[in-house]
Amino acid sequence: MWSHGTSTRPGRLLPIDCPTVAKLYFRYGAMNSGKSTGLLQAAYNYEERGQRVLLAKPQVDTKGEDQILSRLGVTRTVDFLIPHGASVLELFHRYATGDDPDALLEHVDAKPVACVLVDEAQFLETDQVDDLLRIAVLHNVPVMAYGIRTDFRTQAFPGSARLMELAHSLEELKTICRCGRKAVFNTRKVGERFVFEGDQVAIDGVEVTYESLCGQCYLTESGGRLG
Numbered sequence: 634m635w636s637h638g639t640s641t642r643p644g645r646l647l648p649i650d651c652p653t654v655a656k657l658y659f660r661y662g663a664m665n666s667g668k669s670t671g672l673l674q675a676a677y678n679y680e681e682r683g684q685r686v687l688l689a690k691p692q693v694d695t696k697g698e699d700q701i702l703s704r705l706g707v708t709r710t711v712d713f714l715i716p717h718g719a720s721v722l723e724l725f726h727r728y729a730t731g732d733d734p735d736a737l738l739e740h741v742d743a744k745p746v747a748c749v750l751v752d753e754a755q756f757l758e759t760d761q762v763d764d765l766l767r768i769a770v771l772h773n774v775p776v777m778a779y780g781i782r783t784d785f786r787t788q789a790f791p792g793s794a795r796l797m798e799l800a801h802s803l804e805e806l807k808t809i810c811r812c813g814r815k816a817v818f819n820t821r822k823v824g825e826r827f828v829f830e831g832d833q834v835a836i837d838g839v840e841v842t843y844e845s846l847c848g849q850c851y852l853t854e855s856g857g858r859l860g
């Protein structure tokens with residue numbers, strides 16, 4: 634056993650009693666793989682132990698939908714939305730202390746945040762994902778981001794690509810294709826028709842649904858194209 638202050642030995646990057654550093658987690662999966670359910674369960678687990686969590690999600694449209702919806706019927710309002718161009722680090726400071734960032738140290742009685750949980754993380758900008766890593770590493774608060782890896786054209790969402798690059802821990806949440814295989818891709822449907830062209834985020838007012846498919850079923854429906 635050796636500790637901080639001792640010289641490092643070759644082949645050992647961290648001392649055995651190195652303090653634990655909080656991690657950035659990315660839990661990803663196709664549509665309907667239980668991401669929001671998992672997030673709400675994680676929040677519940679923290680709160681059951683008397684700990685405080687912060688829930689957030691990107692603001693993707695003007696409606697400002699601030700609910701996390703689980704397919705199992707559980708719904709919860711987020712603590713804050715993350716608008717385009719916003720600093721997630723600033724938002725974290727503001728909501729973690731219940732006040733503006735300048736007053737951070739004066740709020741010693743505010744219960745510390747034990748975990749930050751982010752839903753729909755695929756819609757974050759790359760800078761905002763960078764901030765999630767900063768919250769984990771610099772503030773020692775674990776951050777769990779949940780999101781979809783790729784869009785309906787099998788292209789990575791920018792937020793998900795950055796999370797794949799930065800997260801300490803990657804975990805795939807699995808769901809089943811209609812054929813029984815593991816679903817990995819998301820397909821977009823207009824009515825009963827699959828579509829393979831269009832914007833990454835469906836425009837407000839256009840009624841689309843999504844179905845998670847395995848690679849084989851995706852390629853069958855797309856006529857062999859990927860993106």
Ligand SMILES: [Zn+2]
Pocket residue numbers: 810811812813814846847848849850851
């Ligand atoms: Zn299939």
